[in-house]
Amino acid sequence: MSEFANIPWNLILPILVLQLILMAVALTDLIRRKQTNGPFIMWIFIILLGNLIGSIIYFIFGRRHE
Amino acid sequence: MKGLSVLLQKEWRENARNFKLYWIPIVFVIFGIIEPVTNHFLPEIMKSVGNLPEGSEFTWPQFRGEDIFVSLMGQYQLIGILIIVLAFMGSISGERKSGTATLLYVRPMSFGSYFLSKWIVVNGIILGSVWLGFFAAWYYINILFNPVAAGDVFAFLATYSLWIIFAVTVVLSFSAWMPTGGTAGLSILVLIVLQVIDSVIGAFWTVSPWKVATYASMMFSSITNQSGFWMSIGLTFVLIVVLILFGINMAKRNAAKTTV
Amino acid sequence: MTQLLLVNNLTKVYGNHKVADSISFELEQGTITALIGPNGAGKTTTLSMLAGLVTPSDGSILFQNQPKADIRASIGFLPQYPKFFPWLTALEFTEMAARLSGIEAKKALEDAKKTLEFVGLGNAMKKRTGTFSGGMKQRLGLAQAIVHKPKLLLLDEPVSALDPVGRRQVMNLLKELQQETTILYSTHILNDAEEMTDQLLFLRKGALVENGSLDSVREKYANPRILIEFESDEEVDRFITMSPWAFSREKRLLVIDAEKEKVRISDALTLLTTENFLIRKLELQTASLEEIFMKVVMEE
Missing domain, CATH: 3.30.70 (Alpha-Beta Plaits)
Known part of the structure; x- marks a missing residue:
């Protein structure tokens, strides 16, 4: 566990922040959208649990083509 | 170029409001940060969780900062290209299918402006994302590895950008030509499958657009084949121009296929 | 009266199916003409050819006696189910339409506002079109078709998708527009045509089978x-x-x-x-x- 503490979190923090922003953008889009490909609740889980990939998958496949 | 500025505004609004203007750069930057960070800490992480047998010495290759640029480019070559294809495959075919294109096509706009407005905005988003991603990586590389000469980085980015523009042009011109599904399939074939084929059996030739990325990575060392490099650049440039003209023509010819 | 449009032998063939078969007619300036026929008679194809969306297989379209001109600047077109970019507001869309038809930016914005007021979308101007109901979309469709004051207005089934109230409102708008422009609209409902028509064009299986004023057609087929x-x-x-x-x-x-x-x-x-x-x-x-x-x- 001591090795774990050696990891400089200040370097990794930006990744987490960016992921959170991405997730927030995805959720904003999802909530404002009336129609999605597949159930709304499924996309909530995909975005929240799927990390980076979840949000990307939502942006590419979740939004019904306008 | 009748109507270009109006159509540019329309494309800009579209990409801002469907959030492509935001999520694509964020994704590229995240990859740009993850690459140097994981490469730097991987040996330590493996050591702490790897349960290596007592006494065994596992030697990790000593990466230089330059190598990280190249491995990030490797990520973009697959994930980045997939994002370009999937995010923009419907740029023109989708407008035809939904019928939103109809009310544009009955206006006295030129199809040159129509195609170029998309080409300019999509290239702006993707090139911006790629450059931001590499700049983020550069910042981390300077901290975690060694400083890399700015001249090399910019030569690398400039060369790689040409390949990215080629990729965007392929996707948009195919979208002008075919329905969205066909655009996706053929774009992946041209941009990913042919890329792999070129890297496997491409030793037999030195000039091809798929080698532009390889030549870009040589900017950090030295280019072994100067004429091959310049001819690939020239060929890619010509192909981009040809694809743009093809795309404009196809957008016009397929205008009648828009849903009325 | 001066002639605005002369259509001669207009034909469209898909495969070996003639969707439009040697259609000839003319439109006088300032008149309103109904294109009548059942579904599949070739009304939409004919209008699409006039709007410059579909290239005719044969025949000619002469607009103000000028052959081969890009007549799209002089035309306003309303498809049966107009589709809008859902992320644009009604005002942004109408302004874009005006500018694409060659109106300079400042005037385009003013004209767009005025036109949206005229069609009754004054309160919904700043709303995104993705939230619009069918009736609102039809009005917006009409707004984008007339914002650049076209010489010829082409309307594909402008009222058939509307409820009786919406139908009446759109009809009244069209009657007002009739003062300023030439209108050609398609319909499969003759009662609509009866209300405002100078000329009737009957289409059957792609061919023009009857052409005349409401009175002359009535007389001919009166069958007392x-x-x-x-x-x-x-x-x-x-x-x-x-x-x-x-x-x-x-x-x-x-x-x-x-x-x-x-x-x-x-x-x-x-x-x-x-x-x-x-x-x-x-x-x-x-x-x-x-x-x-x-x-x-x-x-x-």
Whole structure:
């Protein structure tokens, strides 16, 4: 566990922040959208649990083509 | 170029409001940060969780900062290209299918402006994302590895950008030509499958657009084949121009296929 | 009157199917013309060719006597189901439409606002079109079609998708527009056409089968009949023994083909009064527009 503490979190923090922003953008889009490909609740889980990939998958496949 | 500025505004609004203007750069930057960070800490992480047998010495290759640029480019070559294809495959075919294109096509706009407005905005988003991603990586590389000469980085980015523009042009011109599904399939074939084929059996030739990325990575060392490099650049440039003209023509010819 | 549009032998072939078959007609400036036919008669294809969306297989379109001109700047087009970019507001879309038709930016914004007020979308201007109802989309479609003051307005089934209230509102808008522009619109409902039409064009299976003013078409297909309804069956029987004209009978109602029997309603009245028939009704009936429609575009 001591090795774990050696990891400089200040370097990794930006990744987490960016992921959170991405997730927030995805959720904003999802909530404002009336129609999605597949159930709304499924996309909530995909975005929240799927990390980076979840949000990307939502942006590419979740939004019904306008 | 009748109507270009109006159509540019329309494309800009579209990409801002469907959030492509935001999520694509964020994704590229995240990859740009993850690459140097994981490469730097991987040996330590493996050591702490790897349960290596007592006494065994596992030697990790000593990466230089330059190598990280190249491995990030490797990520973009697959994930980045997939994002370009999937995010923009419907740029023109989708407008035809939904019928939103109809009310544009009955206006006295030129199809040159129509195609170029998309080409300019999509290239702006993707090139911006790629450059931001590499700049983020550069910042981390300077901290975690060694400083890399700015001249090399910019030569690398400039060369790689040409390949990215080629990729965007392929996707948009195919979208002008075919329905969205066909655009996706053929774009992946041209941009990913042919890329792999070129890297496997491409030793037999030195000039091809798929080698532009390889030549870009040589900017950090030295280019072994100067004429091959310049001819690939020239060929890619010509192909981009040809694809743009093809795309404009196809957008016009397929205008009648828009849903009325 | 001056001629605005001359269409000659307009033909569109898909594979070996003629969707439009040698259609010829002309439009006078300032008139309103209805393109009538059942679904699949080629109305949309004809309008799409005029709008410059579909290239004709054959034939010519002469706009203000200028062949081969890009007439898209002088045309406003409203598809049956207009589709808008859902992320643009009504104002942004209408402004874009005006600018694409060559109106400079500042005037485009003003014109867009005025036009949206005119079609009754003044309050919804700043709303994204993705949230619009069908009726609102139809109004916005009309707004984008007229914002650049086109010389020719092409409307594909402008009211058929609307409820009676929306239909009335759009019809009233069209009547106002009629003062300023030339209108060609398609419909499969003759009652719509009856209300505002200078010229009727009947399409059947891609071909133009009848062309004329509402009155002339009415007259041609009037098929006048004299209807007599009697008080009792005995009266009918009594009349039958005396009638010099052929008729068809349905219970106490007799129908005489006025044209074929060369009988006027006064002739019938004279006979009925001199012989003291007890009747409930005497009427001269001409073909309704629905009947004309069926006869002209559906027969065979």
